[in-house]
Amino acid sequence: MVKFLLRRLTVAVLVALTVLTLSFLLTRLSGDLAISIAGPSATAQDVEIIRQAYGLNRPVYVQYLDWLFRAVQGDFGDSYFFRDRVSNLIGARLPITMTLGLVGLGLALIVALPLGIIAAVRENTWLDRTVMMVALVGQAMPSFWLGLILMVWLGLNLGLLPISGTGGPEYYVMPGIVLAFSAIPSLMRLTRSGMIEALSSDYIRTARAKGLSRLSILVKHGFRNAAIPVVSIAAVQLGFMLGGSIVIETVFAMHGVGYLAWESISKNDYPVVQAVVLVLALIYIALTLLADLLNAVLDPRLRTA
Amino acid sequence: MMPSGDRSAESGEGLNRPAENASLLEVENLRVTFGGTAAVRGISLKVEKGETHCLVGESGCGKSVTSLAVMGLLARGGKREAERLAFAGTDIRNYGEREMSRLRGDRMAMIFQEPMTSLNPAYTVGSQMTEVLRRHRGTPRAQAVDRAAELLGRVGITAPGLRLGQYPHQLSGGLRQRVMIAMALMCDPELLIADEPTTALDVTVQAQILRLLAGIQKELGLGILLITHDLGVVARIADRVSVMYAGEVVESGPTAELFGDPQHPYTRGLLTCIPVPGKVKRDEPLGSIPGIVPRIPPGYVGCAFRDRCPHAHAECSGEIPRRAAGPGHEVLCTLPAGWPEGRMGRQAA
Numbered sequence: 001m002v003k004f005l006l007r008r009l010t011v012a013v014l015v016a017l018t019v020l021t022l023s024f025l026l027t028r029l030s031g032d033l034a035i036s037i038a039g040p041s042a043t044a045q046d047v048e049i050i051r052q053a054y055g056l057n058r059p060v061y062v063q064y065l066d067w068l069f070r071a072v073q074g075d076f077g078d079s080y081f082f083r084d085r086v087s088n089l090i091g092a093r094l095p096i097t098m099t100l101g102l103v104g105l106g107l108a109l110i111v112a113l114p115l116g117i118i119a120a121v122r123e124n125t126w127l128d129r130t131v132m133m134v135a136l137v138g139q140a141m142p143s144f145w146l147g148l149i150l151m152v153w154l155g156l157n158l159g160l161l162p163i164s165g166t167g168g169p170e171y172y173v174m175p176g177i178v179l180a181f182s183a184i185p186s187l188m189r190l191t192r193s194g195m196i197e198a199l200s201s202d203y204i205r206t207a208r209a210k211g212l213s214r215l216s217i218l219v220k221h222g223f224r225n226a227a228i229p230v231v232s233i234a235a236v237q238l239g240f241m242l243g244g245s246i247v248i249e250t251v252f253a254m255h256g257v258g259y260l261a262w263e264s265i266s267k268n269d270y271p272v273v274q275a276v277v278l279v280l281a282l283i284y285i286a287l288t289l290l291a292d293l294l295n296a297v298l299d300p301r302l303r304t305a
Numbered sequence: 306m307m308p309s310g311d312r313s314a315e316s317g318e319g320l321n322r323p324a325e326n327a328s329l330l331e332v333e334n335l336r337v338t339f340g341g342t343a344a345v346r347g348i349s350l351k352v353e354k355g356e357t358h359c360l361v362g363e364s365g366c367g368k369s370v371t372s373l374a375v376m377g378l379l380a381r382g383g384k385r386e387a388e389r390l391a392f393a394g395t396d397i398r399n400y401g402e403r404e405m406s407r408l409r410g411d412r413m414a415m416i417f418q419e420p421m422t423s424l425n426p427a428y429t430v431g432s433q434m435t436e437v438l439r440r441h442r443g444t445p446r447a448q449a450v451d452r453a454a455e456l457l458g459r460v461g462i463t464a465p466g467l468r469l470g471q472y473p474h475q476l477s478g479g480l481r482q483r484v485m486i487a488m489a490l491m492c493d494p495e496l497l498i499a500d501e502p503t504t505a506l507d508v509t510v511q512a513q514i515l516r517l518l519a520g521i522q523k524e525l526g527l528g529i530l531l532i533t534h535d536l537g538v539v540a541r542i543a544d545r546v547s548v549m550y551a552g553e554v555v556e557s558g559p560t561a562e563l564f565g566d567p568q569h570p571y572t573r574g575l576l577t578c579i580p581v582p583g584k585v586k587r588d589e590p591l592g593s594i595p596g597i598v599p600r601i602p603p604g605y606v607g608c609a610f611r612d613r614c615p616h617a618h619a620e621c622s623g624e625i626p627r628r629a630a631g632p633g634h635e636v637l638c639t640l641p642a643g644w645p646e647g648r649m650g651r652q653a654a
Binding site: 201202203205206207208209210211212213214216221224225298299300301304 | 376378402405406407408409410411414415417419422423424425426427428429436437440441472474485488
C-alpha cells in the first residue's frame with residue numbers, strides 16, 4: 001500500500017511539474033508579452049519600459065526558474081488589470097467554483113447512482129429504457145441552454161430562485177442543477193453497465209447461494225465492484241465541472257474562477273490566465289490522485305499493482 | 306418439530322409437513338426451460354441424509370441447471386416446474402426469493418465450479434465467511450470469526466488467522482475452493498450441492514478436495530449432491546449415481562450396482578471413456594462417444610441419445626419406458642435387460 005501511494009504521488013508531482021512548465025510556455029508562445037501588454041497604441045519606448053518592469057528582458061530560463069520558484073510558493077505575481085495579487089484574486093474566487101462543483105457532483109451522484117442501479121436490476125424493461133432515454137436527452141442538451149430555460153422557469157415564472165449573481169446557498173441551486181445534468185448521463189450509464197456486469201458475475205451467484213439479503217447482494221457485493229470505474233469518472237467529471245464552470249459562471253454571473261478566467265482572457269491579463277490554468281490543472285491532478293486512492297480502497301487488487 | 310414416536314400424528318401428515326423419515330432432497334419430474342430450449346426434462350432424484358448422490362453427464366446435459374433450479378438460483382429467463390421439490394420433507398416449490406434466501410447458506414449450501422471467480426474480489430476471506438453466520442444466526446462478529454477460523458482449519462488450511470485477513474486474489478485456486486467449502490459449512494448445512502467443484506483445479510488438488518469432501522461428509526453427516534462429469538470421482542465417493550443425458554436421467558442406481566451392471570448404452574459409453582491402468586492397452590484408442598449433446602426443443606418425444614446410439618432402432622423414437630434393472634436401479638431405454646448378448650459381468654440380483 002505504501003509503495004502504491006508513493007508511486008501515485010510521484011506520478012502526480014511529475015504531471016504537476018509538466019503542467020507548470022506548459023503553462024509558462026503557453027503565454028510565451030503567443031508572441032512578445034511586452035508588446036501585447038503595452039497595447040496597440042504604445043510606442044517602442046513604452047514597450048521597453050514594460051519589458052524592464054516585468055523582467056521580460058531576462059533570458060527565458062531565468063524567467064522560467066524565477067516564475068517556477070514563486071509559483072511553487074503560491075506567488076503568481078500581480079494582475080495587470082485588477083491591480084491586485086493574482087493569488088488574492090484566485091483565493092477569493094476558488095471557494096465559489098469549488099462549492100459549485102461539489103454541489104453539481106453531489107446532485108449528479110444522488111440522481112445517477114440509484115437510477116443506474118435500478119436500470120441494471122431491471123435491465124431491458126421499460127424502466128431501464130426510460131432511464132437510458134433520459135440519459136440520452138441529458139447528454140444531448142447544451143448546458144447554457146438548460147441554464148437559460150431554468151432561469152426562465154424557476155427564476156422568472158415561479159420566482160423560486162435568484163436568476164443570477166453570487167450570494168447565499170440559493171444562488172448555487174440552478175447552476176448546480178445545470179452542472180449535474182451534464183454529468184448525470186455518463187455517471188448513470190457507467191453505473192448501469194458496471195452493475196450489469198457485476199450482477200452477472202460468479203461472486204453474486206455465491207452471495208445469493210449464501211442467502212444474503214437483496215440489499216446486501218446489490219449494494220455490498222454488486223455496487224462495491226461496479227463503483228470502481230464510477231469513482232474514476234466522477235473525479236474526471238468534477239474536474240470538468242471546475243474547468244467548464246467558465247460557461248456556467250458566465251451564464252449565471254457567478255464570480256468564481258471560471259468568470260475570472262473569462263474576464264482575464266478578454267483583458268489579456270496573462271498572469272491571471274496562467275494562474276487559473278495552473279490551479280485548475282493542479283486540482284485535476286489532485287482529483288485523479290484522490291480517485292486512484294479511493295479505488296485502491298475499493299479494490300484490494302489495485303493496492304499490489 | 307414432530308413429536309417422534311407418536312404414530313397417530315404421522316398418519317394425519319400432509320405432503321407439506323416435514324417428516325422425520327423424509328428424504329433430505331426429493332425432486333420429482335423437474336423441468337427447466339429457457340425460452341425455446343428444454344434444459345431439464347423431467348428429472349427425478351433423491352438425496353438421503355448423509356448420502357452422496359452424484360449427478361453425472363457431459364457438458365450441456367443440464368446438470369448444473371438442475372442444481373441451480375433446486376437452489377432457486379436459475380438465471381433470468383429460466384422457468385422451473387416440478388411435481389415435487391421437497392427439502393427435508395417440506396415442499397419448497399412455491400417458496401419466494403425471501404423464503405429461499407432463508408434456506409440457502411443456512412440449511413442448504415452450494416459450491417461452484419469456478420473457485421477463481423466465485424469469491425468477491427473486494428472483501429477479505431474472513432468478511433465473506435462471517436457474513437453467512439451473521440445473516441442467518443445473527444452471530445456476533447468475534448464468534449463468527451472464531452467459527453470461520455475453525456472451519457478453515459477443518460478444510461486443511463494452515464494459518465487460518467492469516468488467511469481470514471487475505472483477499473481472494475492472494476490465494477491459489479485450490480485454497481479458494483477450500484475457502485468456498487468452509488464458507489458453505491458455516492451454518493452446518495444439511496445439504497451441500499457441489500457443482501463440479503474440482504473441474505477447474507490441478508489433478509493433485511482435485512484429489513485433495515474430493516478427499517476433503519468425503520471426510521467432511523462422514524464427519525458431519527451431511528447429504529451431498531455432487532455434480533460431475535468425471536466417473537472416476539463418482540466411483541470413489543458416490544453412494545448413488547444418476548446419469549444425465551440431454552436433460553433427463555437415463556440411468557440411476559447405487560454406485561456398485563450401476564458400475565457393475567450398466568444398462569444404458571450411454572452409461573456404457575461413458576464407462577469406456579475412463580482409462581483403467583492395466584486394462585487399457587497401450588496402442589488402443591480410448592473409448593469415445595461420437596457427436597455432442599443435442600439441443601432439445603420442448604415437446605420432444607423419444608430417446609434423445611438415439612442419434613448417437615449404436616443400438617438405436619424404430620422404438621427409440623416413441624415414448625421410452627423407465628424400467629427397473631436391479632435393486633434401486635432404473636434405466637430409461639427400450640433395450641431389454643442383458644443386451645446385446647446376456648448381462649455383462651454378473652447376474653441380476
